[in-house]
Structure formats: structure tokens, C-alpha cells
Amino acid sequence: MRKGSLVLGSVLLVLVVLVAATPFIVRWQAETLLSEQFQVPASIADVVINPVDGLIAVKGVMAGDALALDEVRAELDIYSLLSDQIVVRRLLITGLKLSLDLQPDAVQVGKLRVPLQTDENAQADAEPSPGWYVEVLNLQDVLINAGYLRDPAQPDSHRQHQLSLQSLQLGRLNNDLSQQMPVSLTALIDGAEVGLDGSLQTVPSMHFEGRLQLAADVSEFADYLPLAIESRVSADQQIQLTLAGPQLDIQTEGQLTLVNNRVQLAELSPLLTGPLTLGSADWQGSVRLQLLADQLQSLALTGQLKTSDFAAMLTEPVTLSAMDYNGQVTLTNSGAENNLSVQGDLNLQKLTAGETGSAGSFSAKQLNIQIAGGQLLSVLVDHLMLTHLDLHIERQANGQWSGLPQSAAEISEADNQASATGSDSDADAPKADNLPVFAVDRLDIDGRVSFTDKSVRPVADIAFEDLVVAIERLERGATQSISIGARHHESSTSARVELTGEGNFLDQPANGELSLMLQQFELFEVSSYLGDGIKSGQLTLDTGVVITDDKIKAENRVRVKGLDIDSGLAKTANTSDLSISVALDLLKDGDDRIDLKVPIEADLQNFSVDTSHIVQTALGNAARKAAFAYAQYALQPFGSLMLLKNVAEAAAKPRFQPMVFTAGSTVPGDEVQAYADKLVQLMLDRPGLALTLCGVATGEDRQFLMDQAAELARSQAAPSDEQLSAQIASQQPASQQQPSQQEGAQDPPSAPDYDEALLDIAQARGTAVRALLLTGGIAEQRLYACRPTIATGDESPSVTIDL
Known part of the structure; x- marks a missing residue:
């Protein structure tokens, strides 16, 4: 009996010694393994093993600067140790700090290199390892610093990111990793607040599906965007994320809000000379982002965008109080070019363009814009509407224009220079095949347009009130229908200008017919173009224009009443032609009236559509020709007027x-x-x-x-x-x-x-x-x-x- 007690006591003592020694043995073995793997001194503060309830705890792990760990706590199912699958009921990791470097084929942690691809033959020859299953994995207060080289050929392309996991919970992990795992994450990625709640699958490719909550500064991810963007973004969306090798595909559906937005778009369009800013932008719809080796391949947005306080810098600053866009925007990267496609309906409110003008609203139905490599390819619109327009166009004393788009002003200046030098404009003109495709099925405009010409004396000021413009099929190769009407005197409803017609006016050569009616136009408003001396008079003009292969033939009936001319001032005019005021003075009868019919023929390529040319051509040529004809008749047979x-x-x-x-x-x-x-x-x-x-x-x-x-x-x-x-x-x-x-x-x-x-x-x-x-x-x-x-x-x- 006594001998049996001694044996039992010895066995118990051995067991106690083994149990007490096991943590020290495990700790020693773990430190040795960590030192060998990381090739730096490693230490573990404490190891706790409780075989009764299956608790294993490892605390205070250090491996140089590459690895630090506060605690790993695992709750094992003791009975699973006797089976072919080890079951961990709960695995908790806290205070993990890890520095790693992502490489194309491996992950480097300190001096530990972990290949991302294993040898399939070696894996096939290896002995099958026991399976494992973790019911719940919980990571708290984890900090991972990850660096990587975006382009191996460029050493300066190294980037560094930081992942701070406040909480990560995964469920149903096993050694297969092919099953969907519930996941919940709260983290900071380079300062971006990220929340995920959904399911994760890692084999054969990583796939996440669930809810995304995001709050971030977009500028922190500027290296991954083709545009310079400053913005604060917040999102609450359903997301699908798939990572297959270097290909990353992200799809979202839900709400996205951006505030304090500033975007540099000069690379997309030369018209944008400054940044685009938005007070706020709310997006409701879907977003799909595709990256290849962290380079943007495509970005597609489909849904509705509402913005406020829009501002952009073109030739003049452009602002609007609100924008509503419903459609799709696609940005793709093909090699060295960025391509932009916009398709949808656009509505703008309270639009202003510097001091040039403003509009109450602008809308484009079924808008389609294509830009490739910074070059505008096409603009297609089903219906373009501009309401409450208030536009002011000004010509400076030096002949420069303001109030026109830069291209229009440059074209006008080029036309003036070509006319002055007599150069062949056809040789330098861009070919139609190289021009952007521009097509508007219907254009409607209402509002007011005014014009100031400071290049003449006295300064000319002309305004057109109650302007209504309706144009159909505004595109090359189509027949345009034009209707334009306006009131050109603030206090008179009958002082109107009307222009109607049909033709292929955008083709080369142009063909068509136009009818122009100008009623009760006050001549003193354009006296700068008529010569000195006109004090008063009202002009009524009826013109029928036929354009055939860029050749203009116009039949004009010019009627003037109440004409009063200061002959002394008219005489002092110094012009290169017969002063219109002198011609009118010669033509008026005893009742100060003029009524004459004179045809005009001109070349459309040399016909500038500005106030000066309209007055000089429509009225000036008619008056001059009539004056010559009248003088020749009155002075027969002694001759007529001549220019010496x-x-x-x-x-x-x-x-x-x-x-x-x-x-x-x-x-x-x-x-x-x-x-x-x-x-x-x-x-x-x-x-x-x-x-x-x-x-x-x-x-x-x-x-x-x-x-x-x-x-x-x-x-x-x-x-x-x-x-x-x-x-x-x-x-x-x-x-x-x-x-x-x-x-x-x-x-x-x-x-x-x-x-x-x-x-x-x-x-x-x-x-x-x-x-x-x-x-x-x-x-x-x-x-x-x-x-x-x-x-x-x-x-x-x-x-x-x-x-």
C-alpha cells in the first residue's frame, strides 16, 4: 500500500513538473524559432498554458523592429487534439505591431521572407497536415506598416501605407480558406476611416461583399488617381471587392458625399485653365473602380449627382449655384491617355461667367461628351436649353474681344488678320475631319444680349431684349431650321429683329435661305459705323438671303424715316469709302425719308458676322449704291459720284x-x-x-x-x-x-x-x-x-x- 502511494505520488510530481515546465519549454522554443526566422534577437515575456480549460496565452512578444505583440490568447477544444482537426473556439490577438514590405512574389517582414506562391510539387509530396478551424478570430489594436515599390524600374516609386485595425472579427476560419467567412472591421487606412460588415472569401481569389462605411481625404490617395483631387468623402454603400492577382475590381451601390472639393482637370481638356471647385457633391448610384497593379484602368459612375457652389476657370471664371446630373461618367486609362465619357441629363442653376453674362438655368437632355487624350472628340445633345440669358459682349479699343469663348475670339482675330493681309485662309483652316463632332438636335435660348464696341468713336452700345432663339439639327451634314427674334429697344414693343430660315449652314460649302427683318432700328445707336453727323432716324430693313456654295446673294429693302444729319459733322468724316451718313443725306427726300432696294453679293468666307459688318454691308452698301445711282440719274448727262x-x-x-x-x-x-x-x-x-x-x-x-x-x-x-x-x-x-x-x-x-x-x-x-x-x-x-x-x-x- 505504501509502495503504491509512492508510485502515484511520483507520477503526479512528474506531471506537475511537466505542466510547470511546458510554458518555459514552449517559450524557449518560440524565442529560438523567432530569432532564427527574423534573424534578430527575439523575446517572449510570458507563456501560459492551462490544460484543463484549453487556454493558451502568449504575452510580450518582440522580434526586433519587425514584430511586436501584446498578447495572443487562444481557447482550444481539448478533445479536438485527439482528432484530425484542431478546433479553436476563440483566438484573440491584441497590440500587434508589424512592419512589412510587399514584393511582387513575397512578403518581407524584417528579414523573414514569406513567398506568396508555393511550390505545387513540394506541396503535393508533403505529408498532409492536420486541419484546423477557428470559430472566432478577433484582432484589436493592430498596427501594420506596409511599404512596397510601385514600379521595380523606378526606385523612387516606393510608397508607404499604414493600417490601424481598431477591431477585426472573422468567423469560421479553416485551413481550406475557400469558405465564406463573416467579417466585421473598423480601421484607419492612412487616416481614412473604414468600416466593413459582410462576408470574405480568400480562395481562389479574395472576394468581399457587404457594407462599406467610409470617411476620408481623397488627397491621401492622390498617387492612385489620374487627376489631382482635394476632397473630403463620406460613403455608406454596399460593396463588392474582388482581388485576383494584380487586378482589383471594386463595385459599390449607395450614397457618396464629397465636400470641399477641388479638382485639376487641365489634363482632360485644354479649355480648363484652372481648378474646378465644389462646395458639396452628393452621389446616389453605383461606382465601379478597376485597378491593375494599382494603376487606374477604369472608373464608372452611374446614378445622380447633385452639387452646390460650382466654380471653374475657363477663359473667365464660371460659377453656378447648383448642378444636377443624372447619367453615367466613365474615366478610362489606355496606355498614356486618359479618356472621359459623359452620358446623361445635365441641369445647371444660376450660371455666371465672369462679368460677361449669366443664365437662370441651363439644361442638356441626353448629353454625350467624349474626350480622349485631352482632345474633345464629340458633343452630342438631344435638347439644349438656356433660360434667362444675360450676355454682354465687348470689343476693346485695341480690337480684342471679351465675352466670347477663347476659340471664337481667336478665330475672329485670325479672320481679321487674314482679311487685312489677303492670305489664303483655306490653306490654314482645319479640315472638317479633324474637328470635333458637335450635334444639337434642338437649341432653345431666351434672355437678353448686349454689345459694346469701344474700338469706335463714339462707343457703340446695342442691346437686344426678349431674345428667343430656336434652332433645330445644329450639326454638320444636317439641314438647320433657324428662328431668332428679339426686341432692340427697351421702350418699344414694335422695334424688333427677326431672323428665320433653313439650310446647311454648318457644311462646307454652306447653302440655305434666310429672311431678316429689322423694324424701327434707331440709327444713332450705330452712328459710329455710319459716319459722323447722324443725329436721329429709324431704319426698317427687309432682307432675303440666298447662300449657294458659300456665295451670298441678298435682296435688301432699306427704309429710313425721320433722318436728321448734321452735314458739318458728316463732312469731316475721314473714311476709306463714301460715308454712309453722307450717302443717306444725299438720298433723303424733302420729308426726310429714304426707301431703296439694292442687292448685295458677298463671299461667306469673308463675311464677318459682327455689328460693324452687318451695318456696313446691309445698310452701307445699299445706301452707297443707291447714292451713286441717284446722283448719276440727277446729273445726267454730266456723270455721277466717283471715289478719288x-x-x-x-x-x-x-x-x-x-x-x-x-x-x-x-x-x-x-x-x-x-x-x-x-x-x-x-x-x-x-x-x-x-x-x-x-x-x-x-x-x-x-x-x-x-x-x-x-x-x-x-x-x-x-x-x-x-x-x-x-x-x-x-x-x-x-x-x-x-x-x-x-x-x-x-x-x-x-x-x-x-x-x-x-x-x-x-x-x-x-x-x-x-x-x-x-x-x-x-x-x-x-x-x-x-x-x-x-x-x-x-x-x-x-x-x-x-x-
């Missing part, structure tokens, strides 16, 4: 045909007298007309004096100076002789210098014609004299008559 280029002054002066005199004579002949009668009647019919009379002596007069002097020399001794002057004076009527000729002639020039005598002849001719007009009843203040001249060309002796 004065090279010295580099300006063209409108003139009537000159009155021709006989060489050496200052006495008006019968033709001059008849011509003067016609001029008198013309000036009586047109009371606003004023004339300048200039006597001209020519080489024929000089030759006359020389021949006369030679004849006198042959018949007698050379005449004295007094005799020569007396002979010249004897050819003039006594009433037209100058005081010097009546009271005592001055010495004539000695041969061959007859300039002084020639100037006397020229002045006497002008005085003679002036006397004829005064005798006919023309007021003296309507007749102006000028300095007599000696012409050196082939002109005839005459008196010129300038308007």
Missing part, C-alpha cells in the same frame, strides 16, 4: 464728276453752266447736301501760257510783265477778277515758271463755279472753298466738287 484716292492723305474722298474748263480759260462754258444747273436742282432737292469747290490748273494750262508767250515773242518784242498779266486778266469777266487783277496786276513769273499765274487761273475757276451756284439759289454756308492746286498728271483743267 488721295495718296498724300491716304483717304478716299467722295466726289462728283469735275466741271471741265478749256485750257487757259476761267470762263464757264455752256456744259459747265448746264452742269451747274443740275447741281443746283440736286442741292435744292437734298437740303442736307454741302459741297467743296476746288479749282485745278493743269499742264494744259501751262502749255497754253507758254504757247501764248512764244506767239507774242514772235510777233513783237517780249511783252512786259504788266502786259502778260493784263492779257490774262482780260480773259476773265470783270465781276470775277481778283482784287490784284483789278487794282494792279502783280508780276507774272518769268518763263518757264508760270506757277503763280496757274494758281490764279485755278482760283478764278472755283470762284466762277461758286458764283453760278449762288446765283441758282444755293445758300452760301453750303458751299466751301479750298486752296487752288496745280495738277501734275494727265487731268483736264477743271473744278472738283467734293461732298
